[in-house]
Structures are given as structure tokens and as C-alpha cells.
Amino acid sequence: MRVALIGLPKSGKSTLFSAATGVAVDPFAAPQIHRNVVKVPDERLDYLAKLFSPKKYTEATIEFLDVPGISLGDPGGPAEFRKVLPDIRMADVLAVVVRDFENASTPKYKDRIDPRADLGEVWDELLFADLEAVTTRVERLQKSLQKPSKTHDPDKHELALLTRCKDALESEKPLSAVLDNVDERRMVASFAFLTEKPLIAVRNVSESRIAEAPSPLSPHARDNLSVCASVEADIAALPPDDRKPFMADLGLNTSARDQLIRACYAAGGLISFLTMGPDEVRAWTIAKGANAVEAAGRIHTDLARGFIRAETVAFADLVAHTDMKGAKAAGKVRQEGKTYIVQDGDILNIKFNV
Template sequence: MALTIGIIGLPQSGKTSLFNALTQAGAPIGGYATSTVQANVGVVQVPDARLQPLADIFQPKKITPTTVEFVDVAGMGQASQAAKEKKEGLSAEFLGHIRNADALAIVLRTFANDNVTHINESIDPYRDLESLNAELMITDLSSVERRLERTSRAAKSGDKKYQQEVEILKRFKDALEEFKLVKELELGQPEHTLLKELFLLTMKPRMYVLNVSESILGEANDLLDKISAGENVDEDTLSAELKGIVKVARRAKEEGSEVAAVSASLEAELSELPEEDAQEYLESLGLPKLGADRVIQVGYRLLNLITFLTAGEDEVRAWTVTQGAKAPEAAGKIHSDIERGFIRAEVVHFNDFIECGSFAAATKKGVLRLEGKEYVVKDGDIAHFRFNVGK
């Protein structure tokens, strides 16, 4: 189960640069609006500050972080004229890459660079976001309308199930026509069931990645922090770019999306250096730690994922489960046999473990517990599963 984050945005917004910063894949970037047609796919390790302290204790042969996959696709805003006239939205090829993404990272150009064409001519990340949203909404609208046509026909038989579906689809249609994201609606169980089949783009959890010039990266991050903390921001004194950032951040807060600022080209260059050198260079510029790491971590959170750990002399390892997963499901990530033969889990939270320094000390202190099938795994749990496959 590779969880995937789709990187989308207008042409020349820095998607491939971000992809390279994230994956260190060195995919070719374009200085001209010819847009990547082929998708770039890469798997990245999720940085986790808990792995090293555990490794210091266990001295394992191997340290294995958990991973997320990123897909970098062609720029949007270039839907063929024919498709636009028919109001079909995005091309089938583009959709093929993005329909199955579990979340979206939406890259918004906020850097000035006279050598790089901007299809909307000026720097305005909020306007660009609106135009991207419009395309996503038109695409969703066409999926919803097609389904509505089919369901309406079926509902004529008087079947209650279809009638309810028609009601739901109409609600989606109205929302999209009013320029709302489907994810902004209040959704109950019947809606969620239907949404599983519709793969709507405006339903996906999203993160806005403001791709800023390195000269304003520090300020951009300060602003994002202030807005997320609900502090006041005096907009009058801000430059046009920073105003744009504030608008995007407010919108993100309102709709429950995440937001991050990076300098994609700087980070793509830095990703080719050894990590320590990159970190040192950033510090010499007075910049915070790598934004790419933040994008990975935020993406991971967006997907509603949590990490549990296993630790021993062979390996210290991070594993991914969905929030709410119970102990046997977590065990199944390691091996299906362990899920099948699950007996109990020995669980100690990372923080407690680090205080104790060993499993023996944790047991003595009573922070290492035995948990059963119904135990809901928490982020940062260190687990050891007892199982019996002989059954």
C-alpha cells in the first residue's frame, strides 16, 4: 500500500523542482512552458526524529524510515480548447495520474523570475489557486453530472437507494456550481460511501505549497506561523507576494487545508548536497530547516497517517497505519501471519521508553503494557507483537 501525493499546479510553477527536492530524483526541469507530459514518480522517506534516539539505544544493523510516494504531473491550466468548450475539464491523461492520489500538493508560484514564463503573467498565488480550483471543479462537475444522469434513470423505478443517491449528487452539483470544494461540505456516511466510487478531485485532502523566492522564505514562514496561530497580520505594509501568501494561508485555514512555504529551486539544488552541508548552508542564509521535509511531514499528516515503531538489535523501524487502526491491523503491516495469529501486543510509548532507556526498565516502571485486539494504536507507540501461526 503505497500512499501517494499528487503534485499539481500551473505550468512552470516549480512542480518538478519540488519533486526533485523531495525525492532527489533529478528529473529534468523546464525553463519554458513545455510542461512535463510524462509523470515523474518517486518514493521518499518520511523523516522521523524518533528513529535516531532509538538507534542510539539498540545499535541496530538497520534503521528503516517509513515512506510516501509523490507523483509530479503536467501543468494544469492548459486543458485543450476542445475539452474546455465541452466543459469536460482536465484531460484523460492528466486524470489518469491524479485520480488515485490520496492527497494533493498544490504548487503555487510565488517566485519572481523573468526568465520563467507565467501563464497568468503576474505573481498572484491566490488568483492561481482560484483558477486551479475552477479546473478541478469543472472536472468533478462533469463526473457528478454523468453519474447523476445514470442514477436518475435508475431512480425512476422508485428504488429508495437510487433516490437518495440522486439527492446527494444534486447537493454535490450545487456546491461545485457555487465554487465550493466537495471536501468543504458536511458529509455523512451515505455521502462517504458514494464518494469512494466517484474519486472526486475536490474531495482529496490538500496542501498548498507556496513556492517563494528564497529572499522572502523567512518572512513567508513567519506569516504562515502567525496565521495558523490566529494572530493578527498587518497586511498594509506587505509586498504583493506576501499579501498573496496571507490570502492563501487564510483560505487554507478556513477550509481545513495545510499550507507550507518552500523555495523549490533552492531546495532542489540543496538536495544534491550531503544533508549536513545543506543544513549548514541554510543556516548561513538564516533560513529554517528544509521545507521539503516539512512538505513530506505535512503530507503524511494530511493522509491521516500515524507512525508506530518497532525496535530491536536487528532493526529500528517506522511503520505507517491509518489513524484509528487497531493492533492486529498494525501487526499486519509487518506480516500478514502476525495479524492472522495475533495474540497480544506489548506496547510502550516512545516518550516513556526514552525515559526508561530499556524494555526491562519500562516493564519495571509499568509503562510497558499488554494490549489486546481492540487496542487502537497511537502515533509513537513502540510495539512488539506476540502471535501464533500454528492455529
């Protein structure tokens, strides 16, 4: 999964990126995209590792992108935004970071601290970017439809759909509300529309409000987080064993990094399944709703091609009965077929034949 941290300038995107990845960003470097792949911490893997002492321990991964601020009021701002748009379009989830912190040494955007208005401004840019892409394509299709061509029928079909998209965007509706079936989404997939992507609002609060409960900032956000990015970046820079006590002192249960990862999985409609054995314990990311063959294919195409069945046990059942032997004795190990919908935390052993 790829997550883009976006927002207005100086909202704390790079600071949150550091908190999420542990990678420091030079505040004086020229604006550019930073990327880092993070291992997704998973306590379930720790349990499995104790059972097997495996040779390899492989977490799922998530990639974070720190994208320079959207600053369209500035001269050159729109051009800068266009430059980073293709990278934002590659993301599966957008996390919009908005400023809600006091800091005398950080100039305020438009001389205000107004997270709701800031998020609204970013949202408008996302709508506008999609509208621009749709309009360009609509005009091209209208032109080509005036002449006979081999693609007349599919073009007409696409034009009808994109016209609906254009109408929606013009009345400030996101495309996630327009594209309501798989076929339509597939038809426009190559546009990688921004308002079709799940969005998370991250309110970056002052140190004094660090343990504040999140409150919704926009009806368009699937989830809302409230974090103090600067403290969280300090936490991420500590040796792992020192983090918990430091957080406890601040009244924090979950780090911004873990909150963000969890929210991205949920908003992105993703789950993990696990595999285990003496060679490797491993977590794999798949879409919620994926079946056993799709899960097998995630591991290796051979496993999907030669799929016979998936020996399955829920992680919670394994723990309740200590190990595989106990789970088997309790009748908790199931033999599932191709159409079985994999659940978060399922431990799979794919039986296959190629």
C-alpha cells in the same frame, strides 16, 4: 501515502519535486508525470537503531507525483488535464504549488504573480472535475431509474447522495463538506473525488523571502507552506552532511522536503508506529484512529488474525527511561488489547498465535 504536486504551469512543481525527492527533472522533457518514492526521515528510528544495531533499518515511505501543469486556457489544455486526472485521483493528498517568485527568465502565467488567484483557479478546476464526474453519473442513474431494474433501490439511494454532491459543487462547496459519514464516503469512494482530498497550499517564494513564515492562501487548504523551491532543490542535491550548515546560513530550520512530508502526514490524517528488535527497526504508516489489530495487520495479516495483545510503550517514555528494561521498571510498558487506539510514536510488539 501518495502525494500529487499539482498547479498551474511554471509554478515550480518539478523544482519542488526535485527538492522533495532529490531526483532532477529535465526542464526540456515533454510534459509527463514523474514519480518517486521517498524514505521518511525519522530520528526516532535512529535512537532505536542505537539500542539494537539491527540488521535492517526501514523507514516509512511516501510517494511524490510531479503532475504537468493545469493549463486549461491553452488549446489542448483540457485534454491534457483529463489525461492526468486518473493519476491525481489516485493521490491521498494534493499539494498545490503556486508561484510567488520573481524570475525574469520564467514567463508569468497570465502576466501576473498572484498566488491567491492562481490557487483559486486550480481550486475551480478541482471543483469542475468533480462536478463533471457527478453529473455524468447522475444523468446515467436518472435514465436507468426510469425502467424497473434489480438495482433500483441502491441506485435511488446513490442518486439522492450524488444530487446533494452536485448541488454542493454547483455552489462551489467541496465534497469534503458534504460527505459527513463513513457510509457516504464509502458509497462514492470509487469516484476518488478531488475536493474530498486533503489539500496543502505551497507558496513558492523568491530566494529573498526564503525564511518567510507561511500565511493562508485559501480556506480550502488544510495547511500552508512557504518555500523557495529552487534553493530547496539545491539543498536536496547537496551531500547530506552539507545540508544543515547551508540551511543555517540561509536562516532555514526545516527543509521543504521535511515540511512537506510533515504537512502531508498531518493533512492526510496519518501517524507512524514503530517496531524494534535485533533484526529490524522500522516505522509504519497508519491512519490516525486505527486500533491495535489494524496496526498488526499493517505488518502482516497473520498478526491481525492471531492477535492476542500489543506490548506497547510510547517512544518518549522509552527515551525517558533509556531502554526497554528501564521503561518496564518504570511501569511504562502497557499490555494493550484489540481496541486500543494506536498513538503516533507508539512502539508495538504484537503477541499473536496462528
